[in-house]
Amino acid sequence: MARTVRDAALDVFRRRGLTTMFANPGSTEIPFLTGLPGDLRFVLGLHEVAVVGMASGYAIGRGGEPALVLLHTTAGLGTAVGALATARVNRAPLVVVVGQQDRRHLSFEPFLAGRLRSLAGEYPVRVEEPAQAQDVPAAIERAYHAAATLHGPALVIVPMDDWEAPADEEREPAAASGPLLRPTGSDSQAVDALAAFLAEATTPAIVVGAGADDPETWAALVELAERLVAPVYQEAFGARAGFPQDHRLFAGVLPSARARLRELLAPHDALLVVGASVFRQTAYMAGRFTQPGTRIAVVGGDGEEVFRSPAELTVLAPPGPVTRALADRVPPRDTDPPDEVRRPPSPPPPAPGEPLTASHVLAALAERLPRNAIVLEEAPVDRPDIHARLPAREPLGYLSAAHGGLGFAVPAAVGLRLASADRPVVAVVGDGSALYGVHALWSAVHYGAGPLVVVLSNGGYVVMDRLAEKHSGTTGPFPWPSFGDVELATIARGFASPAHRITTHDELVAQLDDVVPTLAHRDQPLLLDVVVAPTPTFAA
Numbered sequence: 001m002a003r004t005v006r007d008a009a010l011d012v013f014r015r016r017g018l019t020t021m022f023a024n025p026g027s028t029e030i031p032f033l034t035g036l037p038g039d040l041r042f043v044l045g046l047h048e049v050a051v052v053g054m055a056s057g058y059a060i061g062r063g064g065e066p067a068l069v070l071l072h073t074t075a076g077l078g079t080a081v082g083a084l085a086t087a088r089v090n091r092a093p094l095v096v097v098v099g100q101q102d103r104r105h106l107s108f109e110p111f112l113a114g115r116l117r118s119l120a121g122e123y124p125v126r127v128e129e130p131a132q133a134q135d136v137p138a139a140i141e142r143a144y145h146a147a148a149t150l151h152g153p154a155l156v157i158v159p160m161d162d163w164e165a166p167a168d169e170e171r172e173p174a175a176a177s178g179p180l181l182r183p184t185g186s187d188s189q190a191v192d193a194l195a196a197f198l199a200e201a202t203t204p205a206i207v208v209g210a211g212a213d214d215p216e217t218w219a220a221l222v223e224l225a226e227r228l229v230a231p232v233y234q235e236a237f238g239a240r241a242g243f244p245q246d247h248r249l250f251a252g253v254l255p256s257a258r259a260r261l262r263e264l265l266a267p268h269d270a271l272l273v274v275g276a277s278v279f280r281q282t283a284y285m286a287g288r289f290t291q292p293g294t295r296i297a298v299v300g301g302d303g304e305e306v307f308r309s310p311a312e313l314t315v316l317a318p319p320g321p322v323t324r325a326l327a328d329r330v331p332p333r334d335t336d337p338p339d340e341v342r343r344p345p346s347p348p349p350p351a352p353g354e355p356l357t358a359s360h361v362l363a364a365l366a367e368r369l370p371r372n373a374i375v376l377e378e379a380p381v382d383r384p385d386i387h388a389r390l391p392a393r394e395p396l397g398y399l400s401a402a403h404g405g406l407g408f409a410v411p412a413a414v415g416l417r418l419a420s421a422d423r424p425v426v427a428v429v430g431d432g433s434a435l436y437g438v439h440a441l442w443s444a445v446h447y448g449a450g451p452l453v454v455v456l457s458n459g460g461y462v463v464m465d466r467l468a469e470k471h472s473g474t475t476g477p478f479p480w481p482s483f484g485d486v487e488l489a490t491i492a493r494g495f496a497s498p499a500h501r502i503t504t505h506d507e508l509v510a511q512l513d514d515v516v517p518t519l520a521h522r523d524q525p526l527l528l529d530v531v532v533a534p535t536p537t538f539a540a
Contacts, residue, residue: 006032006163008137008172013040016144018068018095020418022055024048026072028099028112028160033070043418043447045411046495048076050440052083052153053411054418056092057376060399061419063214066093066147066154073099074114077155082405084153085123089403090239091210091302093147095140096124096155103133103159116157125150129157133165141173151302190315191325194272197297197313198330201270204228207254208242209235209276210402211300215395216320218244221274224327225249231338233264234387235276239402242275245391248340253387255539258285266291273298275319278309299323344388349505355533356505358382358456362389364508365426365454368516372423374399374416378409379430379456381463381535386428396420407436413451414444414525424519425451431529432461434488441497441525450522452515453492458534459484466538489529499527 013019020041025033036042045051052069059067071077077098087094100106101113117129126146128139136158143154198204206225212218221243225232231251232243243250255261261279265271271278271294278296279289289310290296297313299322300306306314315322346363350356362385369375371393377386377400392398399416401408413427429437434455444451460482468478492499502508508530515526 003167004163005133005136005165005167008167009140009163010037010040012137012140012144012173013068016141017065018144020058021068021070022051022058022415023070024051024072024076025070026076026099026112028073028101029070031160031163032099032158043443045443046439048080049083049407050411050437050443052080052087052094053408053437054415054440054443055094056083056087056090056408057399057412057415058419059092059094059415060090060396060412061416064091064093064148064151066095066144067415069094069096069153071096071098073101073112074116074119077114077116077119081120081123083407084120086401086403086405086408088123088125088152090401090408091151092153093151094153095143095147096153097140098155098157100157100159102161104161106159120153120155123153124155125152126154127157128155130162133159133162134168134171136162137167137172187317190317191322191329193313194297194299194315194322194326195329197270197295198228198272198326201295203268204230204270204272205251205265205268206230206232206243207235207271207273207276207279208232209238209274210240210242211275211302211305212242212319212323213240213275213395214320217242217275217323218395220320220323220327222247224323224330227327227330227332229333229335229337235280237280237282237400237402237404238276239400240396241392241398244393245398246393248337250341250391251338252341253384254279256280256282258287258289261289262287262291265294268294270295271297273300273309273311274323275300277305278311343391344385356503356508356530358458358532358535359385359389360505361454361456361508361530361532362386362428364512365428366390368512369426370424370520373397373519374420374423374425376400376409376413376416376425376427376429378406378433379428380433381430381458381466381538382456384539385535390428406433410434410437410453411440413453414440414449417444417449417451418447422520424516426519427451427453429453429455430462431455431457431459431483431486431488435486438488438491438495441492441527442495444525445496448523450519450524450526452519452522453525453527455488455527455529457488457529457531460534462534463538465534487529489527492527492529497525497527499529502528502530
């Protein structure tokens with residue numbers, strides 16, 4: 001039988017390790033999927049947000065190797081755009097194949113034809129729309145390279161009849177293509193400039209972000225911080241932790257409000273920002289990020305991130321080798337260490353008749369989770385308490401949706417368990433957040449992934465209540481109602497997932513004592529729908 005474009009594309013997938021496919025397909029994908037070879041694993045998601053979220057977690061859990069996604073023309077790509085935006089900001093490399101109607105009558109815009117090239121806007125790192133069927137394999141190869149090097153989703157739009165067209169070996173990627181080599185190193189001139197920048201500082205501090213979340217960079221930053229005796233802050237709204245948050249020099253998460261940021265950073269005359277931009281914000285506030293006289297240097301591998309940062313010294317390079325060389329160059333400083341961050345004590349159990357709070361739940365988790373646990377956070381009103389009680393103690397110990405859209409944590413937890421089967425994975429989400437990604441629990445059950453999902457069920461969009469109270473100076477009423485009658489445990493069981501509704505501290509402790517020891521090898525998800533009182537305050 002003659003070799004087809006589909007055969008050639010499958011070879012590219014195999015050669016590039018794209019053998020697990022996350023998909024929610026439709027009719028335009030039938031020619032590709034029918035008779036799919038057994039060496040490709042197909043993971044069905046019941047909603048595109050779940051599909052992209054699972055693939056993102058899978059890619060991140062594999063150390064940044066791209067994951068494969070299959071979406072269905074306009075409906076699939078359109079529904080997935082928000083999740084693709086999150087993948088871009090979270091540095092999740094994805095090769096996204098998008099189905100299209102039959103090329104032979106696209107000019108007549110038939111049913112299911114999609115105007116796809118610009119549908120996802122500027123969030124893809126690359127969009128490939130092959131001119132002919134025979135160009136599809138090379139387009140997939142280019143998308144893989146773009147996803148791997150630019151750390152985001154790369155799209156390939158494939159008309160459904162292309163798969164069965166005869167292949168053209170002259171237009172295929174070289175069959176002998178080896179792995180994509182991404183050499184890393186440190187430029188001596190850049191290290192010299194950074195060393196001089198720090199040598200002139202009296203009270204330096206380090207700010208870290210998601211781009212520093214890997215073992216090499218963590219180790220180098222620990223040594224550098226100890227040599228400088230400098231506090232290390234985590235960027236606000238970071239996708240991942242860039243430093244061990246149980247280290248004595250960890251100084252906490254930066255506030256996003258500029259006035260508070262200026263006040264906190266005022267004692268420092270120099271800031272070395274690694275793997276983060278300067279600085280992530282939410283509500284606009286006038287004024288500078290820092291006090292006049294505070295100098296800023298930025299080191300990062302994301303060009304867009306470092307270029308938009310107001311810094312006097314910018315180094316575009318992999319943070320790990322640069323900080324390693326810098327740590328070797330910087331002499332130890334003889335100065336008093338900063339005060340250590342004080343972790344809040346565990347609250348006593350609620351008295352009879354009193355409700356659980358998010359702090360009760362988070363404290364119980366903190367007392368039980370092993371240090372290598374991966375905690376995914378998507379509970380906006382309780383994010384400060386999550387940071388305070390559940391520090392990241394190993395690389396990939398913390399993961400969040402840095403773009404701010406909901407629906408990431410539950411699917412990403414499933415993808416992480418599929419990729420990192422030896423690490424406990426816990427998603428801590430609000431009930432509003434959980435509703436966007438609960439579909440992924442079916443995939444977790446079907447494909448044997450076992451994250452723990454802890455839902456802080458406060459019965460509404462409480463972060464909206466708190467923000468509206470700040471804005472208006474009143475306690476409402478506001479247009480959005482509460483939804484305390486929604487039971488996530490019931491919904492989860494409808495997707496075939498084990499789930500429990502919890503209303504008392506004894507139930508909470510008993511469930512955690514039972515499930516936490518199993519998390520490293522668990523092959524079935526569990527959702528704990530914990531009813532908590534709304535958190536009364538919120539500080540961004």
